[in-house]
Amino acid sequence: MTSPVKAYRAAILHSIDDPAVVGVEQSYEYFEDGLLVINNGLVAKVGHAADLLPTLKGVEITEYRDALITPGFIDTHIHYPQTGMIASYGEQLLDWLNTYTFPTEQQFADKAHAAEVAGIFLKELLRNGTTTALVFGSVHKQSVDAFFEAAEALNLRMIAGKVLMDRNAPDYLTDTPESGYADSKELIERWHGKGRLHYAVTPRFAPTSTPEQLTLAGKLLGEYPHLYMHTHLSENRKEIEWVKALFPERKSYLDVYDHYKLIGARSVFAHGVHLCDGECKRLAETGSAVAFCPTSNLFLGSGLFDLNKLEEHGVRVGLGTDVGAGTSFSQLQSLNEAYKVMQLQGKKLDPFKSLYLATLGGANALYLDDKLGNFLPGKDADFVVLDYNATPLISYRMQQAKTLEERLFALTMLGDDRAIKQTFAAGQSVHCRD
Template identity: 90%
Template sequence: MSSHLKAYRAAILHSLADPAVVGVEQSYEYFEDGLLLVEDGHIARVGHAAELLPTLKDVEVVEYRDALITPGFIDTHIHYPQTGMIASYGEQLLDWLNTYTFPTERQFADKAHAGDVAGIFLKELLRNGTTTALVFGSVHKQSVDAFFEAAQALNLRMIAGKVLMDRNAPDYLTDTPESGYADSKELIERWHGKGRLHYAVTPRFAPTSTPEQLALAGKLFNEYPDLYMHTHLSENRKEIEWVKALFPERQGYLDVYDHHRLIGARSVFAHGVHLCDEECRRLAETGSAVAFCPTSNLFLGSGLFDLNKLEAHGVRVGLGTDVGAGTSFSQLQSLNEAYKVMQLQGKKLDPFKSLYLATLGGANALYLDDKIGNFASGKDADFVVLDYNATPLISYRMQQAKTLAEKLFALTMLGDDRAVKETYAAGQSVHRRD
């Protein structure tokens, strides 16, 4: 065996497909005493320890007791410049942007500041078991340089982009259609496809871009292969009314992006709380995705995301924390809130569906399911070790659990960063809990 082969032993769980499509029992694979083989940063094999251990010679085996190994979590919508303003009190979306967000993002004109925050941000993601994220920068191109430099140093698979915003924002945070296009193009040439990094064309949301800027953003999105487009959609009812007033010639919020060629594969729209059936159909037929951001939508009072409605139309859905409007970097906490969002609508969120949303579902939404999301051979070895004894309460609850579903559900209800024992990216440990 190769000297680069390493094995990790624990209970192992990963998604195989969407439970909504194949049914819960066919949607996952579980090894109560499992072995994950990693070679040169990729998954070599996964299976029962009793079957795989006899085939190994001179291979280091790292064993985790009372632990569960899952694929690394995937965050499909988050703002790294808002790290310092997380948990800011008492506003709904539009007032919140003006009161907290814009003044905070002003500081990212200073690349040294951006680099400091990028380091804190990535440390928080990894501490919470998130190994891939779709990330907003600020309007300043140096904020994206700082972020990618920090992500590259850790060999993370990350997607980010410079915010495009040429109106309805403070002068100190606006660009122009031409400068936004030129700066984004420069960043794409420098970072897109470098190592495990990807670029996203990032208009903040329709109200802060003129039609001229959106047109150039659409031009850019279609100029390069495999680019992402990342923006907001139908988060708040007042926001939707504002879009109608700014774009009276368009048929709706989504049509603004559609008209400017910003919709399609690798387009990710955050929130989508108030979508009509026609918009859901259009998202599905173009292969676009929506990021479900439950902690943010509850915190800002935006509304309840209708996961079942989007699924019925075949829309790709990932899970997002939306920090800083979100209240935690933890995808476990996001799933806690997602369960409550569904309950408030008289609907259910099965724990294996939760696992799917946080892992393979996010990979599918990002068109990265050939690289991350589960433990299929050849995929990136991004994984997280969850501790069944992370807190006294979790430990006690696990002693009462009779099924895997019970254990998984309890982790999503009670877990947070303390439940993450260790996080690996491309086979390397990038976080170990003290």
Template identity: 75%
Template sequence: MPLTRKAYRAAILHSIADPAEVGIEASYEYFEDGLLVVDNGQISALGHASELLASLPADIEITHYQDALITPGFIDTHIHLPQTGMVGAYGEQLLDWLNTYTFPCESQFADQAHAEEVAGIFIKELLRNGTTTALVFGSVHPQSVNAFFEAAQKLDLRMIAGKVMMDRNAPDYLTDTAESSYLESKALIERWHGKGRLHYAVTPRFAPTSTPEQLTLAGQLLGEYPDLYMQTHISENLQEVEWVKELFPERKGYLDVYDHYQLLGERSVFAHGVHLCDDECARLAQTGSAVAFCPTSNLFLGSGLFNLPMAEKHKLNVGLGTDVGGGTSFSLLQTLNEAYKVMQLQGARLSPFKSLYLATLGGARALRLEERIGTLQPSTDADFLVLDYNATPLLSYRLKQSKSIAETLFVLMTLGDDRTVAQTYAAGNLVHQR
């Protein structure tokens, strides 16, 4: 392929550290008139346009965006592909919601054509909303994961996904067995893990739907392949927490179930964690595990409020998750709008720079991908967004009153949505244009 070098000029903002650890001012870089240079899908330079322009060859293509902000692509650390068709389902809390809506919807993924159709819709929605990397639950059917990875590979996206492992406490039409889940996962790992920018995640749905035999084999898979991910749910709903105690009376608590089966580790991401205690947060941090904070879903299903300050106290890695279909939007901007309110209800503040961190570098750290994505540092993948200050009449009017980048960022996160994302780039390629 010919060498491709392009430059993009606009206001540019990215996180370089966690504000909880270094303070707000040291956590980001902002270039009011910035320049981003991309070579062959990677960022090669970032800085003030006035300083970088002179160093570029005369014939380089420079795209200049007015009234726009370039940020890293968003990272969604928890989302369900097969629930796309039932997003916004009325009137239930977690366990009833699974039985009433989720399981019937997921059963459709036995059909390859259906899996392919939804995978296409799902990826379009991610990119339209500025999400360039996601940690994705498939259904129990291998074809759901094959369809997703095939669609992601065509666009050279950095994506992580896995087939759900679920051998009990679910309808017969939707369960696998401990053995079949192991063999099917293994085949998917061999086919997809490390291919292009794709990674595999071992995916037991949650402790109540896996037998001890299945959880043992999930742990075995993690031991057999280096750098695999593990994703599951934890402590989302109080009824669920009690159910786990009944099913695993020999364990100290919900997290201890996963710990016992060797599912904690540097690439393990636990969704929700609304009802974790201090000791569990400490253990997650100690093992390098991460939590996906899913505010929209936690409010929609009435699950509770995630305690971000407690996670920060333990230096626990936290990413942000939309959790579609429990969450009602693919937009991480809208998810941050809800995260701010979740903190307000607990008497805590969520600064716009912490929000930016959660949606980008925090997610990358949760996934151990901060060397590749989550910032606009040179030598990282060119996954980035162009956010349009004039996306809607109200946004345009409101941002004209803004006196700082902090205010602008906060307004984008409260009034912004998919319309705000003018363009999405992945590995330097334009993969969405509004």
């Protein structure tokens, strides 16, 4: 009989806390010659190979040379129906939605089309080392069924939901408060908590839902424990003005969601580029999270995300690609852009903070840090093998690097899907580059 225990040997790095809280030196563990021991899809041990090898009699050991093992990346905001429209030229948010997004999402009324795109989308995530994501479907419930079916087949930990949108969108993409509620309820009953899958109640953003629909979305969150809520917030200044016009009785964009009971633990708001101090304080006190989507915010000209401001208020922050407004499925490329966003504000993004955002920080934002984000024993064995020789330039740069910090930073500046040698979910290989 094959042993359920397997081990993987390479340099190993994982976050154990937020550098902003404990300081950089106390925020990570690193093993230059490390061993990650997996038992039945869970982390059993991690440590120095010299210490652990004598305890592993008869265990299969896979060794990677010139490689770094980290936890799998976590994407806290992405749209799978927009896979086919990534890199669509021009426009800012509201025009971009009407020109590209809505016509593309119309195709997801066809379950076969949704299934095809779901397969492509998940393959791209895994090629880029992302093992968990918080995902928008389309307004069609079959799009969510197709996504969950594909994710279940790979035993991935994924969160997704059907878009709720009953106004200010083409007729071919709108539901009603009642149908949106009923369809969501059906999907929750079928998928939430099944295997490693979770459901997110998903109003697209405040302008595309009536008060009646937002009320029923809040009702769903009250009816089922541990659901997620996933939407957009304060991405674009024109969008914010539109929200003010549609909800003049509310004091802020965030207050719209608060009023309809859509804010709290497991509520994730994408973007949050233009938040005031009061909104940051409210997000923190309710345990809500914000997804930092640097490639999208730069691509659509939305503005510069103030990570330090949110951290000072104690807001949970994860990292999102926001495909298709984002320009890459790669969290390495997202961190590349995040560094530049901070530089443009006269601030810094340390390489170990970048690691935290892409792994344990994302898990914390999603309240999954008891299951994901690092290699503490008992957590899901979702991990990625990064190749120090992925490209000739990366290989040459690594020869010049004198510290772990230099190597990690170079990977985030130069790395993309080519740097991902292998991706594992629940201890099983789900992508192998070579």
